[in-house]
Amino acid sequence: MMITRDIKMADVIHMNHFSLSILDRFGIELGFGDKSVDETCKAYNVDTDFFLEIINAFVDKDYFPKKQLQSFPVKLITEYLQKTHDYYMQVKVPEIESLIEQMVLTCYTQKENISLLERFFSGYKTELKNHIQREEKVVFPYTHLIENAFYSERIDKKVLQQMEDYSIDIFEKEHDDIEEKLFDLKNIIIKYLPQPNNKNLCHNLLHELFGLEKDINDHSRIEDKVLVPKIREMEKGIKKKAGIIA
Amino acid sequence: MPGIQLLILEESIIIQHGLSAVIEKIPAIRDIRFVNSSRELLSFLKHITPGLIILNPCLIEKNHLKSIDEIVKKEKIKTISIHYDKIQATPSIHGNNTIDLSYSEEQIREVIRAELGTLQQEKKPKEKETLSTREEDIVREIAMGLSNKEIADKLFISQHTVITHRKNITRKLGIKSVSGITIYAILNKLIRMNEME
Numbered sequence: 032m033m034i035t036r037d038i039k040m041a042d043v044i045h046m047n048h049f050s051l052s053i054l055d056r057f058g059i060e061l062g063f064g065d066k067s068v069d070e071t072c073k074a075y076n077v078d079t080d081f082f083l084e085i086i087n088a089f090v091d092k093d094y095f096p097k098k099q100l101q102s103f104p105v106k107l108i109t110e111y112l113q114k115t116h117d118y119y120m121q122v123k124v125p126e127i128e129s130l131i132e133q134m135v136l137t138c139y140t141q142k143e144n145i146s147l148l149e150r151f152f153s154g155y156k157t158e159l160k161n162h163i164q165r166e167e168k169v170v171f172p173y174t175h176l177i178e179n180a181f182y183s184e185r186i187d188k189k190v191l192q193q194m195e196d197y198s199i200d201i202f203e204k205e206h207d208d209i210e211e212k213l214f215d216l217k218n219i220i221i222k223y224l225p226q227p228n229n230k231n232l233c234h235n236l237l238h239e240l241f242g243l244e245k246d247i248n249d250h251s252r253i254e255d256k257v258l259v260p261k262i263r264e265m266e267k268g269i270k271k272k273a274g275i276i277a
Numbered sequence: 278m279p280g281i282q283l284l285i286l287e288e289s290i291i292i293q294h295g296l297s298a299v300i301e302k303i304p305a306i307r308d309i310r311f312v313n314s315s316r317e318l319l320s321f322l323k324h325i326t327p328g329l330i331i332l333n334p335c336l337i338e339k340n341h342l343k344s345i346d347e348i349v350k351k352e353k354i355k356t357i358s359i360h361y362d363k364i365q366a367t368p369s370i371h372g373n374n375t376i377d378l379s380y381s382e383e384q385i386r387e388v389i390r391a392e393l394g395t396l397q398q399e400k401k402p403k404e405k406e407t408l409s410t411r412e413e414d415i416v417r418e419i420a421m422g423l424s425n426k427e428i429a430d431k432l433f434i435s436q437h438t439v440i441t442h443r444k445n446i447t448r449k450l451g452i453k454s455v456s457g458i459t460i461y462a463i464l465n466k467l468i469r470m471n472e473m474e
């Protein structure tokens with residue numbers, strides 16, 4: 032079912048409780064009573080249309096009106112992506128780390144194996160951190176530069192130089208599949224790790240891994256299918272304005 | 278189940294229609310297409326791989342025979358020949374089940390079902406998830422941190438073969454990364470923890 036501006040915000044959570052993390056990213060807090068999506072967004076100064084696109088894309092894998100999402104300002108999109116990064120590094124990753132840590136502590140059947148998972152996840156964390164840093168230090172600033180240039184009257188030579196040095200095509204190529212190791216970890220636990228004595232922790236861990244994988248999937252989709260094409264169009268526009276291409 | 282696509286090579290309209298009327302009653306068949314010549318058959322096979330081909334062997338031109346036969350073998354397509362009279366040439370295409378035009382409806386369906394039955398049975402071992410001994414050797418080397426080239430040199434196989442093995446390993450295990458494969462290797466005692474580093 033598609034989420035619209037008039038349905039109750041509470042029902043959005045009832046439909047798919049994973050949406051909680053999305054609300055959190057927009058700074059929306061629980062306790063919204065019977066307020067609609069639109070009313071809640073307004074109360075928190077959130078662009079309702081943007082919220083709707085993001086939440087619908089998240090809830091329904093097949094819903095992806097990228098044309099519409101592409102009409103939002105670049106800064107709005109990167110701000111959202113940035114917040115998602117923070118959520119991964121400050122909330123989700125530490126949560127998973129502490130789950131694994133507890134598992135090691137309370138496991139007496141196969142401590143060594145669980146320690147392997149711990150090491151694996153810490154390797155993953157480093158990978159994720161590098162991935163995110165690259166985007167925040169290089170890619171996002173570049174997209175802001177392009178957006179500013181696109182809307183300015185005259186094209187600065189410096190901008191053209193920077194477009195020579197980097198382009199969104201380069202990002203698209205170097206942008207790697209950061210869910211891969213989560214996928215592996217899930218399969219290792221589901222298929223190959225003999226069930227440890229503390230199975231509830233193990234189930235919680237799996238649940239968290241599924242959640243994070245889905246979330247990152249959705250996040251990468253916005254990067255690849257919304258941000259990249261939008262910036263590519265703008266790059267073209269700038270080159271036209273500068274007379275580089277017809 | 279997605280169903281099986283069937284291709285019929287036959288020029289007679291009457292036989293085309295007759296066959297499809299009989300075959301339509303087999304639920305496993307999803308889609309029936311007709312071609313009139315072996316040239317058409319060949320160009321069709323370049324784009325689409327049917328599960329089963331029913332063919333009139335007389336329509337296969339000599340210069341197409343080899344290519345068609347190769348595709349049929351490579352893609353493991355089942356074939357059934359239509360048998361017209363006693364002076365039938367020996368079946369030219371891989372596979373030897375025949376439908377005789379004198380068969381009853383039920384007999385025709387039986388031949389097809391038998392052929393589809395082997396199709397479904399043969400798919401099973403393909404999906405088997407356990408690693409072969411060779412694949413286990415490769416898992417061990419990956420876990421020890423060897424590159425494709427080093428593995429190829431050590432096991433006296435080509436790098437290309439190593440890559441193919443790696444693809445199969447990933448598909449079977451559901452594990453893509455080197456560090457994931459390493460954990461698999463340890464859990465399954467292919468290597469010992471103190472062996473790596």
Ligand SMILES: [Fe+2]
Nearest residue numbers: 112163166254
């Ligand atoms: Fe990102």
Ligand SMILES: [Fe+2]
Nearest residue numbers: 166206251254
């Ligand atoms: Fe990313």
